[in-house]
Amino acid sequence: MVKKSYDVIIVGAGLGGLKLAELLNNSKLNVLLIEKRSTIKTLTKNYFGTFLEYIQRWKLQKYLIYKCGWGFYTTRSQTFKKLKGKSLCVLEMNKWTRSLKLKCDKKTNIQIVKLKREKEQITLYDQKNHKYTAKLVVDCSGIAQTISTLLGIKKSKCDFLNYVFIMKNHKSKNRNEMFYFQDSNLTNCGGWFHTLENGKCLVGCAEFTGPNTLGKKELRKRLISYVKNFYPLNKYLKNAKIIEEFCMAGPTTTMHSSIVEDNYIAVGDAAGAGGPFIGDGFRMTFAMADSAYDTIKEVFKLNDFSKRALQIYSKKFNDEFGKWYKWSYLWRFMYLRYTTNKELNLFTEKLKKFNDQDYYDILVSKLTPKILIKLFTAKSFFLLIKNMFIFHILEPLKISKLPRRPIVLKK
Ligand SMILES: Cc1cc2nc3c(=O)[nH]c(=O)nc-3n(C[C@H](O)[C@H](O)[C@H](O)COP(=O)(O)OP(=O)(O)OC[C@H]3O[C@@H](n4cnc5c(N)ncnc54)[C@H](O)[C@@H]3O)c2cc1C
Structure with missing residues (x-):
């Protein structure tokens, strides 16, 4: 029976797991990266769109295919913004994975199926019942959310x-x-x-x-x-x-009830980190890998891997992204429930008048109350109230129905 003890075990070699493993090259910690696929040289998905400031932040220029603005089209209307200085960048990330020189131990074709929490450490078991023990386990398993499931944490849904x-x-x-x-x-x-x-x-x-x-x-x-x-x-x-x-x-866009526990951190989709509006998980996953790295350095200095010590990790994420989420969720909720094609066309008309900064803020889910107010004209506000009335009053009484997307496409 293989048994090995590590300081850190990263479960999943996707964007988050690989980024964290790369950062941990700079530490003296004993790290294991586990992947269920047969390779860590490619990702399950190759092309990603993300914004220029994040490309610069993580020095990913080499993997860029092109930069562009972002358009929003409906059947009747269209708008295209150049997003000057904040362009959208399309990246080929398998080039990045192939360029990585990771110092940690790596194991592929390994699927974690069981977990045992022991005093001050976690033991993971693979499909062949091999044991891997660590002071800290980082769940980077994407939408599989393997470790949180095994720990019984209330998971975010893949939406x-x-x-x-x-x-x-x-x-x-x-x-x-x-x-x-x-x-x-x-x-x-x-x-x-x-x-x-x-x-x-x-x-x-x-x-x-x-x-x-x-x-x-x-x-x-x-x-x-x-x-x-x-x-x-x-x-x-x-x-x-x-x-x-x-x-x-994928991706997952609702945070877990907890992204840290004793001896445990979740990164990327495994933590439900995508943006509520367009779900762009890339920048959140990389930012979380950065925060996880900073947190790991800190807790190993203190030799404290308790939930309390790891809370700095959730705080970092919340400070950068979490505070915008509630407004974005409100928007998504209203949009899913009460918007018909008619209002959507109005919305695109409205976007034409937005400057690049506001448009960008919408794309990155920074829907502040100010932007929400700007999104509503008097007409769209009236339509929203009307649709709410139909949805909550007339529909239950079977008097009228909101025009909804049909479940089966007509021929
Ligand atoms: C079609 C599609 C398009 C997308 N487009 C974009 C985009 O343009 N821009 C953007 O920002 N985001 C995009 N996303 C979202 C983005 O892909 C994710 O948010 C991001 O990949 C999350 O990274 P991750 O490391 O958390 O998970 P992943 O990259 O999914 O990696 C998880 C890894 O864990 C492994 N794994 C799973 N279970 C186990 C286990 N039990 N044991 C060991 N290993 C395991 C998997 O094999 C995988 O390699 C898109 C997603 C989809 C599905």
């Missing part, structure tokens, strides 16, 4: 389902292009399009998961409908061919 096509032969006139498109008859979240290297492009759509979430098959049908009918996709993708397609869950 996106994505369907993605990689296509070739597209006719996008502008290579540096990324936009988000929306038609609430199709999905309750929307979709996105961007060009990739070697003349490929990526087109995807996503659902916020909820009681009436579309399944995988239906979501694929919606994506085909976007591709065929949605301007300008129908123009760009007229003769394009699907060369790859995948359906994925």
Whole structure:
């Protein structure tokens, strides 16, 4: 039976696990990185969009495919902002993973299936019943949330389902292009399009998961409908061919009840760290890996791995991101419940008048009350009240119904 003791065990070699392992190259700690896949040289997903300030913060310029603004399109309206100085950057992250030179012990094809909490340490068991013990276990297992599940922590739910096509032969006139498109008859979240290297492009759509979430098959049908009918996709993708397609869950966008416990920290999707509005988990995952590293240095100096000592980690995350989340959730809640296509078109009209900074703040889920007020015209406010009245009063009485996205796409 393999048994080894470590200072830190990182479970999961995705964005968060690899970033933390890279940072821990600078420490003298005895670290183990565990991954259930057969390799740590690639990620489950290669392309990520994130904003320029985060590329600069983590010196990721080498992996950048292109920089662009961000457009928001509906069937009737469109707006495109240049986001000067805050451009959206599309990165090829498998280049980054291949460039890493990690000093820690690495184990692939290992799946953690059992956990035992012992005095001042945690012991993990893999599928072959091998034991790995650590003073601190960092859950970087993404939406699997393996360690929190084994610890019985109330988990955040995974609240996106994505369907993605990689296509070739597209006719996008502008290579540096990324936009988000929306038609609430199709999905309750929307979709996105961007060009990739070697003349490929990526087109995807996503659902916020909820009681009436579309399944995988239906979501694929919606994506085909976007591709065929949605301007300008129908123009760009007229003769394009699907060369790859995948359906994925994620990211998680509601925080765990706790992201620290005795001898335990959660990072990235394993902590429910995505942004509530567009779910951009990349910057949160990297920021959490940074905070986890700072926290690890601190607690090893103190030789204290209790929940109380680890609280500095939650505070760091909350200071940088958490305080914006409540307004973003309020917006998402209202948007999912009461918005129809009509209001959505009004919303896009409104976005045209926003300056780059406000537009950027919306994209990064910094929905302050000031921005929420700006989003509402007198007309959209009236429509919201009307929709609330229909939803809460007329619908239960079966007098009228809000026009909702159909669960099965009509032919
Ligand atoms: C289709 C799609 C598009 C996205 N696009 C973007 C985007 O453009 N920009 C952006 O910012 N974010 C995007 N996201 C979100 C982003 O991918 C995640 O937020 C981010 O990858 C989270 O990183 P992570 O390290 O927490 O988890 P992951 O990167 O998912 O890594 C988790 C790792 O843990 C491993 N693992 C799981 N269980 C175990 C176990 N029991 N034992 C050992 N290992 C285990 C997995 O194999 C995996 O390697 C997207 C997500 C999806 C699904």
